[in-house]
Amino acid sequence: MMLFYKAWRESQVRFLSAAVALAGWCLCLVVLFRAHVTDQPYDVWINTQIFDGSGKELFIVVIIFLGLGGLLRERAHHTAAFTLALPVNREQLIASQIAVGLAELALLALLPALLIQSLSALAHQSYPITDALRFSLLRFVCGAVIFAISFFLSVVLRGEYTAAVGCYFALMVDGLGSNWLHPYRTNLLRTIAARWDWGAYVPDLSGPLPWTLLSIIILIGLALFAASIRITERQNL
Amino acid sequence: MGDDYAIETQNLTKRYGRVEAVSGLNLKVSRHLVTGFLGRNGAGKSTTIKMLLGMTRPSAGSGTLLGCQIDNPKESREIRRHVACVGEDKELYGYMTVEQLIRFTASFYQDWRPETAQRLRDRFELPPGRKVKNLSKGMRTKLALLLALARRPELLILDEPSEGLDPVSIEDLLQLLVAAAGEGTSVFFSSHQIAEVERIADRVCIIDHGKLVADLSLEEMRQDYRRITLGFASQPPGHDFDIRGVQQIQTNGRQMVVFANQNIDAIVERARSLEAVSVDVEAVTLREVFLETVKEAQ
Numbered sequence: 001m002m003l004f005y006k007a008w009r010e011s012q013v014r015f016l017s018a019a020v021a022l023a024g025w026c027l028c029l030v031v032l033f034r035a036h037v038t039d040q041p042y043d044v045w046i047n048t049q050i051f052d053g054s055g056k057e058l059f060i061v062v063i064i065f066l067g068l069g070g071l072l073r074e075r076a077h078h079t080a081a082f083t084l085a086l087p088v089n090r091e092q093l094i095a096s097q098i099a100v101g102l103a104e105l106a107l108l109a110l111l112p113a114l115l116i117q118s119l120s121a122l123a124h125q126s127y128p129i130t131d132a133l134r135f136s137l138l139r140f141v142c143g144a145v146i147f148a149i150s151f152f153l154s155v156v157l158r159g160e161y162t163a164a165v166g167c168y169f170a171l172m173v174d175g176l177g178s179n180w181l182h183p184y185r186t187n188l189l190r191t192i193a194a195r196w197d198w199g200a201y202v203p204d205l206s207g208p209l210p211w212t213l214l215s216i217i218i219l220i221g222l223a224l225f226a227a228s229i230r231i232t233e234r235q236n237l
Numbered sequence: 238m239g240d241d242y243a244i245e246t247q248n249l250t251k252r253y254g255r256v257e258a259v260s261g262l263n264l265k266v267s268r269h270l271v272t273g274f275l276g277r278n279g280a281g282k283s284t285t286i287k288m289l290l291g292m293t294r295p296s297a298g299s300g301t302l303l304g305c306q307i308d309n310p311k312e313s314r315e316i317r318r319h320v321a322c323v324g325e326d327k328e329l330y331g332y333m334t335v336e337q338l339i340r341f342t343a344s345f346y347q348d349w350r351p352e353t354a355q356r357l358r359d360r361f362e363l364p365p366g367r368k369v370k371n372l373s374k375g376m377r378t379k380l381a382l383l384l385a386l387a388r389r390p391e392l393l394i395l396d397e398p399s400e401g402l403d404p405v406s407i408e409d410l411l412q413l414l415v416a417a418a419g420e421g422t423s424v425f426f427s428s429h430q431i432a433e434v435e436r437i438a439d440r441v442c443i444i445d446h447g448k449l450v451a452d453l454s455l456e457e458m459r460q461d462y463r464r465i466t467l468g469f470a471s472q473p474p475g476h477d478f479d480i481r482g483v484q485q486i487q488t489n490g491r492q493m494v495v496f497a498n499q500n501i502d503a504i505v506e507r508a509r510s511l512e513a514v515s516v517d518v519e520a521v522t523l524r525e526v527f528l529e530t531v532k533e534a535q
Contacts, residue, residue, distance in 0.1 A: 081324030
């Protein structure tokens with residue numbers, strides 16, 4: 001239990017900063033910036049600005065930073081010796097970081113969905129809660145892979161923010177590669193915003209969610225977590 | 238936990254690329270004693286300790302702590318239940334307060350002694366509500382010691398424990414280590430401070446270039462090791478001192494200094510037979526033994 005507490009305390013600042021940044025950006029978009037937009041329906045504005053566009057970019061960046069963990073990071077902070085002297089397995093240490101990170105990710109994925117309901121009321125507008133929750137689910141699933149990439153890279157790469165930069169590049173490569181190779185459904189940046197088709201420039205939640213694709217994404221995330229644990233078990237610190 | 242030795246290694250080796258940080262180390266550290274682990278910078282002390290604690294995997298060889306294999310993950314966990322360590326960095330979780338860190342650490346050990354933790358916290362004047370990151374290095378070392386000692390470990394391993402401490406704190410530290418040994422804890426600590434080691438250690442292991450070059454009891458050293466300074470009227474006859482017990486010979490003009498660890502009377506007798514004009518026999522310090530051992534190993 002105390003390992004979860006440790007993982008929470010280590011990520012607390014990043015998580016709270018992320019929550020404040022996401023909430024602040026939602027507030028700005030819905031209450032301040034929306035007032036100047038008259039040529040777009042409210043729900044389209046929310047879809048394109050909060051669940052896609054700048055809102056999506058911000059979400060991805062905070063998840064990348066939330067994913068930074070692993071023992072190399074502890075080594076950089078000179079706390080690895082203390083941590084490794086505790087009578088716990090390395091996989092327990094890493095698993096607790098992953099579990100807490102995923103819980104935080106779930107809250108961050110849910111945050112805009114909940115906030116928009118109250119902010120919309122403030123702006124005398126409404127947004128369907130079902131759509132907001134579907135976006136939350138997409139954010140959780142795709143966010144979990146982004147978290148897993150960032151976590152995996154911070155397990156294998158030294159340097160405070162090397163993994164974050166590496167993760168950002170990995171997402172860019174995924175975006176460019178999937179466009180070029182044309183299996184654009186594997187493009188995380190489009191999937192997270194419910195833009196399923198190549199020509200789609202706005203999110204589309206009209207049909208059912210692509211569960212097969214989401215399952216594949218979850219499996220990729222799990223594989224990265226498993227690799228992170230395996231590598232950590234054998235890591236020299 | 239079984240086994241005669243608190244620490245035992247067989248040909249323990251650690252390579253980083255082409256560099257051998259620890260090279261076939263054969264170490265035997267007895268239980269219930271204070272053992273100093275001496276060596277120059279880069280001699281392999283910290284790497285050895287990291288391997289013993291499972292932080293780094295050995296490239297070759299094996300080792301046991303309290304009878305448990307250091308490279309077996311299951312046994313390594315068992316080791317960490319019974320072994321406490323204060324690492325070289327002495328960095329702890331800066332985001333926790335002293336009290337939070339004590340509670341956090343206590344939760345991992347069934348044999349945690351809250352009264353000892355409380356006593357040491359008062360003795361070290363550690364402010365419970367202060368964040369660890371706001372403690373001085375000395376205070377952090379004391380907190381690390383508190384966390385190690387409040388568990389009544391069977392073996393306490395410390396890497397340069399006195400580094401960064403003021404003289405009063407060093408005194409406190411040394412007394413604590415002696416007290417811990419008195420309560421049955423085996424203490425193994427690395428240090429550059431030979432005077433500290435000489436004060437509290439029962440045995441000393443000296444490592445150089447990753448190899449064990451000396452393993453001696455300080456009591457035996459005080460009894461047996463001698464520096465014999467000989468003065469001659471002419472050039473000293475070096476080759477005539479190739480006898481049992483002579484560790485090293487230094488010649489400086491007409492003076493010869495012989496370091497010996499046994500057979501002192503025979504060496505003095507030989508000196509007199511070679512017409513030495515003066516013979517002075519003195520006890521040696523650990524510093525001299527260390528310097529001579531390391532020089533000899535080179």
